[in-house]
Amino acid sequence: MLTRVHEDVSAKMQLSTLNVLAQFRTAPNLLTLLRLFLVPFLVIEIFDGNWSGAFILFVAAGISDGLDGMLARRLGQRTTLGQYLDPIADKLLLSTLFLVVTHEGLVQRYVTVLVFSRDLGILLVCTLLYVTNTLRDFPPSMLGKVNTAVQIVTVILILVQQVWTRLPFQTPIDLLLRAISVIAPCSAVQYAWVVARRVQERAANGVAS
Numbered sequence: 001m002l003t004r005v006h007e008d009v010s011a012k013m014q015l016s017t018l019n020v021l022a023q024f025r026t027a028p029n030l031l032t033l034l035r036l037f038l039v040p041f042l043v044i045e046i047f048d049g050n051w052s053g054a055f056i057l058f059v060a061a062g063i064s065d066g067l068d069g070m071l072a073r074r075l076g077q078r079t080t081l082g083q084y085l086d087p088i089a090d091k092l093l094l095s096t097l098f099l100v101v102t103h104e105g106l107v108q109r110y111v112t113v114l115v116f117s118r119d120l121g122i123l124l125v126c127t128l129l130y131v132t133n134t135l136r137d138f139p140p141s142m143l144g145k146v147n148t149a150v151q152i153v154t155v156i157l158i159l160v161q162q163v164w165t166r167l168p169f170q171t172p173i174d175l176l177l178r179a180i181s182v183i184a185p186c187s188a189v190q191y192a193w194v195v196a197r198r199v200q201e202r203a204a205n206g207v208a209s
Contacts, residue, residue, distance in 0.1 A: 028068040051162035118188040143187035
């Protein structure tokens with residue numbers, strides 16, 4: 001009896017592993033992995049002072065981000081792995097860039113602390129809820145989308161200004177950084193509130209059933 005149970009568990013684990021590997025091989029997820037692969041090289045380019053190279057790599061990462069979503073819809077290759085991997089890649093890319101440009105003295109430390117703390121906090125909470133099977137889907141909030149968009153525009157302007165130093169982008173960059181310092185913590189609070197409500201609703205439905 002125990003041997004049969006062990007064989008059933010092993011078979012399920014093998015099927016699960018094969019399913020994950022199959023999801024890794026889809027075109028959208030390969031593009032997402034490419035975006036993750038670009039992160040260390042982008043950091044190296046910035047540390048080496050090659051801002052043109054960093055800008056090109058960031059544009060390539062942005063193109064891959066757009067392509068993976070389009071391919072997932074066109075090819076019908078939306079996967080569970082992609083739903084988690086794509087936002088993780090985006091957060092890792094942006095948070096890493098904020099850390100690096102802060103190291104280069106281009107962004108105030110408090111802004112990067114807010115950005116990094118928000119992303120790390122959300123990632124830890126989502127991981128905990130996923131592992132404990134409390135929640136399995138984590139759709140982005142409206143403020144979260146706004147926060148990501150503002151961060152992307154800010155990073156683009158910072159990189160462009162370093163490539164073309166005469167462009168008058170410092171004032172808009174300063175305004176965007178101030179906006180991020182407000183939007184980042186507010187979006188974190190909104191996300192926590194939404195997730196807490198969903199957990200409560202699920203618990204209530206569980207008790208009711």
